[in-house]
Amino acid sequence: EAGVVQSPRYKIIEKKQPVAFWCNPISGHNTLYWYLQNLGQGPELLIRYENEEAVDDSQLPKDRFSAERLKGVDSTLKIQPAELGDSAVYLCASSSRQGRSYNEQFFGPGTRLTVL
Amino acid sequence: QKEVEQDPGPLSVPEGAIVSLNCTYSNSAFQYFMWYRQYSRKGPELLMYTYSSGNKEDGRFTAQVDKSSKYISLFIRDSQPSDSATYLCAMSKAAGNKLTFGGGTRVLVKP
Numbered sequence: 354e355a356g357v358v359q360s361p362r363y364k365i366i367e368k369k370q371p372v373a374f375w376c377n378p379i380s381g382h383n384t385l386y387w388y389l390q391n392l393g394q395g396p397e398l399l400i401r402y403e404n405e406e407a408v409d410d411s412q413l414p415k416d417r418f419s420a421e422r423l424k425g426v427d428s429t430l431k432i433q434p435a436e437l438g439d440s441a442v443y444l445c446a447s448s449s450r451q452g453r454s455y456n457e458q459f460f461g462p463g464t465r466l467t468v469l
Numbered sequence: 470q471k472e473v474e475q476d477p478g479p480l481s482v483p484e485g486a487i488v489s490l491n492c493t494y495s496n497s498a499f500q501y502f503m504w505y506r507q508y509s510r511k512g513p514e515l516l517m518y519t520y521s522s523g524n525k526e527d528g529r530f531t532a533q534v535d536k537s538s539k540y541i542s543l544f545i546r547d548s549q550p551s552d553s554a555t556y557l558c559a560m561s562k563a564a565g566n567k568l569t570f571g572g573g574t575r576v577l578v579k580p
Contacts, residue, residue, distance in 0.1 A: 460514065
């Protein structure tokens with residue numbers, strides 16, 4: 354079974370430029386998460402989707418960040434314009450309950466963003 | 470103050486030793502408690518999860534949750550160099566909800 358796929362793996366941009374990250378979850382997983390991980394810290398949730406609906410986006414800085422999950426499968430996270438403080442690893446995760454009492458979140462390898 | 474506190478380490482142990490990791494938390498609403506392992510430049514992978522209080526064992530790994538003290542632990546027996554990684558505790562209020570992570574503890578197991 355293929356895991357969570359993210360691209361690109363690395364991205365270097367100059368400040369004020371736009372950037373987009375793509376995530377393809379594990380097949381059949383209806384819940385998709387975007388997390389932000391700063392160096393030396395644990396991941397923090399940016400947004401959670403149930404199918405195509407954003408059900409928790411309270412931590413998403415909506416002035417510059419946007420996300421979409423068309424058709425409830427893959428998802429795109431965008432930053433426009435990027436700032437120096439956005440340099441971090443952006444992790445995508447997916448999960449599915451499927452009758453279990455707990456739905457494990459499976460993480461992708463992340464996209465490492467450097468803003469110069 | 471962060472909701473979940475974790476000593477950043479690094480924690481250096483000789484091969485074969487027991488590794489002891491722990492986290493404290495402040496929100497009594499947390500019901501699910503997880504330990505993730507993260508290798509450099511990789512995403513976190515789930516090691517153990519526990520629902521509510523109690524102990525859980527899986528091979529060389531033992532997870533403990535004490536909700537009365539808001540304290541969780543992970544023990545790794547017979548540690549191997551391949552166990553060298555960052556260990557993240559995480560918790561959630563309900564299945565499928567967002568995970569709230571600790572900052573991670575770097576562990577180095579020396580041959």
